[in-house]
Amino acid sequence: MEIESPVIVVKIGGSTLGAGDTSFADIAALQRDGARPVVVHGGGPAITSWMAKLGVRAQFTRGLRVTDAPSLEIVVAVIGLINKRLVAELRSAGVDAVGISGVDGGLLRGTITDPELGFVAGAVEADVRVIEALAGAGCVPVVAPVAVSAQEPRQLLNVNADSAAGTLAAALAAQRLIFLTDVDGVLNADGRVIRRVPVDTGESLLRSGVVKGGMIPKLEACLAAARAGSRAAVINGTRPGALPAWLSGSLTGTAVG
Numbered sequence: 001m002e003i004e005s006p007v008i009v010v011k012i013g014g015s016t017l018g019a020g021d022t023s024f025a026d027i028a029a030l031q032r033d034g035a036r037p038v039v040v041h042g043g044g045p046a047i048t049s050w051m052a053k054l055g056v057r058a059q060f061t062r063g064l065r066v067t068d069a070p071s072l073e074i075v076v077a078v079i080g081l082i083n084k085r086l087v088a089e090l091r092s093a094g095v096d097a098v099g100i101s102g103v104d105g106g107l108l109r110g111t112i113t114d115p116e117l118g119f120v121a122g123a124v125e126a127d128v129r130v131i132e133a134l135a136g137a138g139c140v141p142v143v144a145p146v147a148v149s150a151q152e153p154r155q156l157l158n159v160n161a162d163s164a165a166g167t168l169a170a171a172l173a174a175q176r177l178i179f180l181t182d183v184d185g186v187l188n189a190d191g192r193v194i195r196r197v198p199v200d201t202g203e204s205l206l207r208s209g210v211v212k213g214g215m216i217p218k219l220e221a222c223l224a225a226a227r228a229g230s231r232a233a234v235i236n237g238t239r240p241g242a243l244p245a246w247l248s249g250s251l252t253g254t255a256v257g
């Protein structure tokens, strides 16, 4: 019987892509080594800069973007642009990448849980058939975090990319969920990397107030995926070769679960 190749969900942070970043080549190598990578991306800085260009002020609550109707249009448009750029980068690195959003194939269905945040899906469920079809064809899906409303199927919703990655990892029974970000991992009050966050201490770490802003949805997603059986991690994607180094145990980062 053929052993199924492991699914590795990689979330690329908007903050990591720049000089020295080797994520695209690393993802290509991961696939050559027999894994099935699934890429999820955010759009943080690009969305904020487009909002400024268009005169719409970005607002955040607990690390989550507040999305009114005009912001939603910008979010969806800019996330689409980033998706195409990432697909082009991955394809030029030799990966048969296919860009989709959570709207495509009914991948992500969301529910507004906090109306204060506007058109933001707080709870998301995944129907991963489109990912399985693409991965089965040897493609690497590149997922843009936009969902349709589970209640209003014509309504698009913004989804935090970290939450989307966590939901996908759980739904795919992924072997791993790896967050590439711009810090070395989840840091403690002294600024040192917490090497391991066991699932049962994650909630108290979140309540402690040490984890702030954009790290909150990441740790929450890691905990959700870890509870579903994935090995989750937060590592520094700005370090060249971060992905293979983490997988071989030579990089310091935070393992969750």
Ligand SMILES: Nc1ncnc2c1ncn2[C@@H]1O[C@H](COP(=O)(O)OP(=O)(O)OP(=O)(O)O)[C@@H](O)[C@H]1O
Binding pocket: 012, 013, 014, 015, 016, 041, 042, 043, 044, 045, 161, 180, 181, 182, 183, 185, 186, 187, 188, 210, 211, 212, 213, 214, 215
């Ligand atoms: N305890 C903590 N440990 C590590 N980082 C933390 C902590 N608390 C807050 N942060 C912040 O979280 C940031 C990472 O989240 P952020 O949302 O900025 O990046 P990203 O999700 O990788 O990229 P993007 O949101 O642009 O796609 C760090 O740069 C840091 O400033």
Ligand SMILES: [Mg+2]
Binding pocket: 013, 042, 044, 162, 214
């Ligand atoms: Mg973020």
